[in-house]
Amino acid sequence: MKSTLSFGDGNSFSWRLIWWAVYAAAFGVTEAALVVYVRQLLGYPPGLDYAEIWAARGESLSYTAMSRELYDRGLYPVEIAREAGTMLLLFGAAMAAGRTWRERWGIFWYTFALWDLTYYLYLVWFIGFPRSLSAVDVYFLIPITWYGPVWFPVCVVMPVLALLGVRLMRTSSISLQRAGEVGTPGSPEPVS
Template identity: 35%
Template sequence: MSGWKERLLVLSLLVVAMAYVESAVVVYLRQVYGISDLLRDVPAQPDWPPPIELGREIATLAMLFAAGWMAGRTGAARWGLFMYAWGLWDILYYVWLRVFIGWPASLGDWDLLFLIPLPWWGPVWAPMLAAALMMAVGVEMARRSEAGWLIRLDRWSIAVGGLGALLALYTVMAPALHALPGGWEAIGRARPQEFLWWLYLLGWGLVAFAGWRIARGRPPHLSL
């Protein structure tokens, strides 16, 4: 556990800076495309966003993964710190946007959350709740793993967590999924009319149960 707090602090500082950069890029994109209201102003043409923007999202996740991997000392700790970094980055992304442009005005504001493989739509509180869970589960998994606890996936956790993830993903991808038969142009025009918050919270709860079950691991003397 030598240097655990120092490594977590350095990782957190890196994530603060990455969130700043991500938020700044989004501010520029909003200015370029004239976006003030996401539901109304996001371009609907099938060639938006360009491949470069999709690549930026992938590159961001790759950097977060690399940072978590370098900060951890065991396999489970590396994955856990990647989850922690991703969650913290997501929360700070909204914090920086609030500082820069005063958005979101509330946690209920709609946001275009992600673009891979289809657009994700949801109120700001939804990704922030998911991010908080990732941080809690990730840091606990990393801490226990580096203390010698055995972190292992089990079938029950995989099944429960997988079901929860599918439910949560459906709620944020529902507009795009319903528009899928109409092709990419219909997907680009699709906008959410309501958010199935109860279904999202059910999915979140299942993922939380599975994640915490995995993160708590087993004590060293029971790992044989």
């Protein structure tokens, strides 16, 4: 029985993790670049977090503040479409590449987590934001505006999702090996 941790073949579990990490990191840089452009378009200073930006205006950040600002500038539908498109790209790649439903969800959660973590790394590199893990960020606009400290996704949510994704992919790979699958993407799902 071939080890699933082998780096010897381009389709091993380890190689698949590496290539999904590369995909997620490339997507993270794309997303960070877009956020840099949006922040510049809105006139936000590079290193400030969203609570600081609103405080400098004499206002407080709320669940509706960011949505209202984007809406007033005609950018709200564009940002909603961008966020939905991002999720669909991550989801679509996982659905196309996974061999079982477990593996598809594993790929999705793994790439989602690494995409978000690399997004923050690239933002720090590009514009010095966030300056700390306690900085306030707007996480998503869908289905409502979510915001909070950067430490929550970086230290809690994304590591858990990355581990969940690896676990789901790993158990799927083991099941496929036991079922006699060769492990190539697109191979038929085992009959249960």
